[in-house]
Amino acid sequence: MKSSIANTKDNLPLFSSATKKMSKHALEIVLLLIIIVMTFVSNGFLTTDNLLNILRNMALQGCIAFGMTMVIIAGEIDLSIGSTVALTGVIVGLTSGKLAESGIMSLDVAVIVGILVSFIIAGLIGMFNGWLLTKYKVPSFIITLAVMNIVYGIAAVISKGFPVTTLPSWYNVLGAGQIYKIPVPAIILLAVFALIFVVMNYTKFGRSVYAVGGNPESARLSGINVKKVKIVCMMAVQLCAALSGVLVSSQVMSGSFNFGKGWEMIVISSVIIGGTSLFGGVGKVWGTFVGLIFLGVLINAMTLLNVNEYIQYIVRGCLILAAVLVTTIQLMRRRS
Amino acid sequence: MSVLETNGISKFYPGTVALNRVSVSFESGKVHALLGKNGSGKSTLLKIFSGAVEPSQGEVILDGVPLKFHDPSDALTKGIATVYQELSLVPGLTVAENIFLGRMPTKGMFVDWKKTYEMADKLLKELGVDISADRMVSDLSVGQAQMIEIVKAMSYNPSVLQLDEPTSALAKNEIDSLFKMIRKLKEKNVIIIYVTHRLHELWEIADTCTVLREGHYIGKSSMQELKRKELIGMMFGEVELQTRPTDLTIMNEVVLEIKGLTRKNKFQDVSFQLRKGEIVGIAGMLGSGRTELLKSIFGADSFDSGEIYCHGKRMKSPTPEKMKKAGLAYTPEDRKHEGLIQIASIKDNLCTASLNSLAKGPFIRKEVESEFVRRQVDDLQIKVADVTHQVSSLSGGNQQKVVVGNWLNTKPSIMFFDEPTRGIDVNAKQQIFQIIWEQSRKGISSIMVSSELEELLEVCHRILILRNGRIAGEYVPEDLTIEELYALSMGGEAS
Numbered sequence: 001m002k003s004s005i006a007n008t009k010d011n012l013p014l015f016s017s018a019t020k021k022m023s024k025h026a027l028e029i030v031l032l033l034i035i036i037v038m039t040f041v042s043n044g045f046l047t048t049d050n051l052l053n054i055l056r057n058m059a060l061q062g063c064i065a066f067g068m069t070m071v072i073i074a075g076e077i078d079l080s081i082g083s084t085v086a087l088t089g090v091i092v093g094l095t096s097g098k099l100a101e102s103g104i105m106s107l108d109v110a111v112i113v114g115i116l117v118s119f120i121i122a123g124l125i126g127m128f129n130g131w132l133l134t135k136y137k138v139p140s141f142i143i144t145l146a147v148m149n150i151v152y153g154i155a156a157v158i159s160k161g162f163p164v165t166t167l168p169s170w171y172n173v174l175g176a177g178q179i180y181k182i183p184v185p186a187i188i189l190l191a192v193f194a195l196i197f198v199v200m201n202y203t204k205f206g207r208s209v210y211a212v213g214g215n216p217e218s219a220r221l222s223g224i225n226v227k228k229v230k231i232v233c234m235m236a237v238q239l240c241a242a243l244s245g246v247l248v249s250s251q252v253m254s255g256s257f258n259f260g261k262g263w264e265m266i267v268i269s270s271v272i273i274g275g276t277s278l279f280g281g282v283g284k285v286w287g288t289f290v291g292l293i294f295l296g297v298l299i300n301a302m303t304l305l306n307v308n309e310y311i312q313y314i315v316r317g318c319l320i321l322a323a324v325l326v327t328t329i330q331l332m333r334r335r336s
Numbered sequence: 337m338s339v340l341e342t343n344g345i346s347k348f349y350p351g352t353v354a355l356n357r358v359s360v361s362f363e364s365g366k367v368h369a370l371l372g373k374n375g376s377g378k379s380t381l382l383k384i385f386s387g388a389v390e391p392s393q394g395e396v397i398l399d400g401v402p403l404k405f406h407d408p409s410d411a412l413t414k415g416i417a418t419v420y421q422e423l424s425l426v427p428g429l430t431v432a433e434n435i436f437l438g439r440m441p442t443k444g445m446f447v448d449w450k451k452t453y454e455m456a457d458k459l460l461k462e463l464g465v466d467i468s469a470d471r472m473v474s475d476l477s478v479g480q481a482q483m484i485e486i487v488k489a490m491s492y493n494p495s496v497l498q499l500d501e502p503t504s505a506l507a508k509n510e511i512d513s514l515f516k517m518i519r520k521l522k523e524k525n526v527i528i529i530y531v532t533h534r535l536h537e538l539w540e541i542a543d544t545c546t547v548l549r550e551g552h553y554i555g556k557s558s559m560q561e562l563k564r565k566e567l568i569g570m571m572f573g574e575v576e577l578q579t580r581p582t583d584l585t586i587m588n589e590v591v592l593e594i595k596g597l598t599r600k601n602k603f604q605d606v607s608f609q610l611r612k613g614e615i616v617g618i619a620g621m622l623g624s625g626r627t628e629l630l631k632s633i634f635g636a637d638s639f640d641s642g643e644i645y646c647h648g649k650r651m652k653s654p655t656p657e658k659m660k661k662a663g664l665a666y667t668p669e670d671r672k673h674e675g676l677i678q679i680a681s682i683k684d685n686l687c688t689a690s691l692n693s694l695a696k697g698p699f700i701r702k703e704v705e706s707e708f709v710r711r712q713v714d715d716l717q718i719k720v721a722d723v724t725h726q727v728s729s730l731s732g733g734n735q736q737k738v739v740v741g742n743w744l745n746t747k748p749s750i751m752f753f754d755e756p757t758r759g760i761d762v763n764a765k766q767q768i769f770q771i772i773w774e775q776s777r778k779g780i781s782s783i784m785v786s787s788e789l790e791e792l793l794e795v796c797h798r799i800l801i802l803r804n805g806r807i808a809g810e811y812v813p814e815d816l817t818i819e820e821l822y823a824l825s826m827g828g829e830a831s
Contacts, residue, residue, distance in 0.1 A: 211677055222742065225655075
């Protein structure tokens with residue numbers, strides 16, 4: 001660039017730029033360290049089975065984490081995803097059961113209709129969340145907290161509190177199947193990651209999500225439809241939750257209003273650990289992926305080392321705190 | 337009688353001198369107006385008195401004792417209270433709670449409410465303010481809140497009370513009761529320093545008038561002996577106007593037509609036309625409705641009635657999205673909060689408005705993006721080390737260029753510049769003007785709003801005067817002097 005004048009100090013010493021790079025990839029480095037240590041400490045860790053196991057364990061919540069990354073970058077949050085997971089399982093089971101019972105179609109086909117219905121409903125929930133928060137400017141935290149209760153209630157009411165198990169046997173493949181020994185949920189997780197990675201990094205929609213989260217007023221005055229962007233993000237995370245709901249109900253071959261309880265915390269934690277700022281406008285889909293693996297490896301390592309389950313809670317909590325502090329401090333440095 | 341003085345006080349900022357060896361003195365029992373246009377140093381002086389800014393040289397002296405402040409609360413305890421333009425009251429608390437916030441009388445561990453309200457009532461009565469101490473501040477009008485702000489300041493028993501643009505948000509009757517209150521304060525032997533841009537108020541409320549210009553002390557005079565013309569002369573001095581290039585041509589084609597546009601309490605019945613290549617300036621004081629007008633035309637705010645035609649096409653219920661498509665661009669007055677995404681990179685900020693032209697289908701074309709970024713960095717001479725750096729790392733002038741560049745990338749046919757030169761240095765200002773002229777050469781029309789009216793004389797082909805939300809006249813810069821333009825914008829005659 002001919003007109004650029006380099007006068008900033010941070011591109012002078014080699015050493016400082018190296019440490020800068022290090023701090024940018026701190027999470028990846030720590031993750032690597034844990035993996036190396038674990039390889040020596042535990043024989044069972046670095047095996048294909050165990051690694052695939054980690055992926056499969058993280059897949060269910062992981063799908064939602066990518067949608068949540070979009071929502072948080074847009075400056076919002078969605079606490080109602082766990083309830084959508086539950087509702088989806090119930091709806092898939094109920095719809096396919098009812099359709100097959102009435103003889104319109106076989107159970108095998110009816111379950112596909114059930115999946116479609118649950119996706120539509122999840123989309124509508126997201127649209128409702130987004131509409132409320134953009135129209136009346138109510139914080140998404142409150143709206144989705146309320147919606148979470150409503151949706152859990154609906155799931156319990158329509159399933160009368162019982163698990164719904166009218167599912168065809170092939171349905172089990174989605175949550176428990178393997179392709180070339182790779183668990184299907186892990187493949188789906190990677191697909192969702194790839195999709196949202198592309199959307200956020202290579203499309204104009206992704207750019208407008210960053211703009212809207214970074215400064216909604218400036219985005220609006222730049223002619224970006226802020227409301228639309230936020231509503232689409234809120235819908236996206238709900239669709240991810242529905243996908244996850246399908247995987248869960250397929251894994252255990254039933255749908256229950258009890259599924260997904262407390263998932264919002266795991267999902268949001270992995271996004272935050274991945275470096276996305278709760279203030280909006282800053283974050284990376286790749287970071288969330290690393291955050292997921294990080295959480296997965298950590299839980300797996302603690303289990304392999306027979307760490308008490310209660311202690312695991314403490315470790316996980318400390319980790320989230322540390323991650324939030326690191327992100328916030330980095331942001332403060334960037335601002336000053 | 338007490339006196340507040342400065343002896344040759346100076347304040348240097350990197351690259352600029354905000355105050356240059358200014359010596360002033362203010363006596364008690366009088367209202368002293370402090371005047372000067374933007375950048376004259378009056379705000380700096382105000383901030384030095386209030387302890388928010390430390391002088392680089394010189395001292396503040398109150399009754400012969402030099403004062404040194406560590407922070408604004410220190411100035412308050414040493415007897416200087418300041419009421420700023422932005423209100424600082426807590427809406428969810430009562431008048432009395434606000435007045436004694438953080439220092440309410442206590443009985444043991446608990447607040448002594450009875451005493452708090454008694455003290456507040458007494459103070460309100462003393463100052464002749466007819467507002468009950470137990471009212472919630474959220475229920476008060478702006479004028480009432482302004483008066484409570486002053487009561488709060490007076491509750492510290494200051495020797496000096498500074499009022500920064502106290503009337504800018506008030507209606508006529510509210511101003512009257514505020515003035516009544518200020519006259520009452522004079523009896524209490526307080527030194528009152530009064531900053532305003534509403535010149536006609538001065539003869540009503542002020543006793544003396546101190547003028548600063550470009551950081552220098554120009555003079556002090558008693559209001560009775562001062563004529564309006566002299567005052568404007570003191571404020572603006574000999575203004576050297578740059579000349580507009582002669583090769584700019586205005587074509588006949590009308591690109592934007594506004595008919596009877598009205599937004600209640602903001603602007604009324606505004607009509608004008610903008611031709612291709614033309615640069616129109618809107619001159620008006622703060623609160624004249626100039627920013628509101630631009631925002632309504634651009635679709636960022638609503639309006640009540642009137643019509644907007646863009647390239648002959650009626651624009652019904654405009655939104656920024658629609659108007660952008662129609663070829664409009666708007667660089668907002670508040671660069672920091674409305675124009676830029678501070679945490680994003682320079683590159684992203686240059687491409688926020690033009691995402692649609694960057695993309696093919698849903699996907700960003702990276703090569704077009706870097707071309708857009710490179711073009712603006714080169715054309716506008718934005719000084720950057722690395723376009724991936726955060727935009728907040730740039731200087732004010734360069735940030736402004738990023739805002740402009742963001743819009744030029746949308747290839748607009750009409751640009752709105754709202755205060756494009758606010759807070760940027762002289763050099764950068766000239767560059768911004770060059771940019772506006774260059775757009776005119778390319779057939780792009782512009783509307784420019786600026787508080788620095790001489791800039792409009794320099795840049796524009798035509799100037800509309802906006803006063804209290806109405807178009808009060810239309811002039812060609814060649815027919816106007818700067819004094820006349822200021823007088824017209826502020827209301828009243830030039831003489």
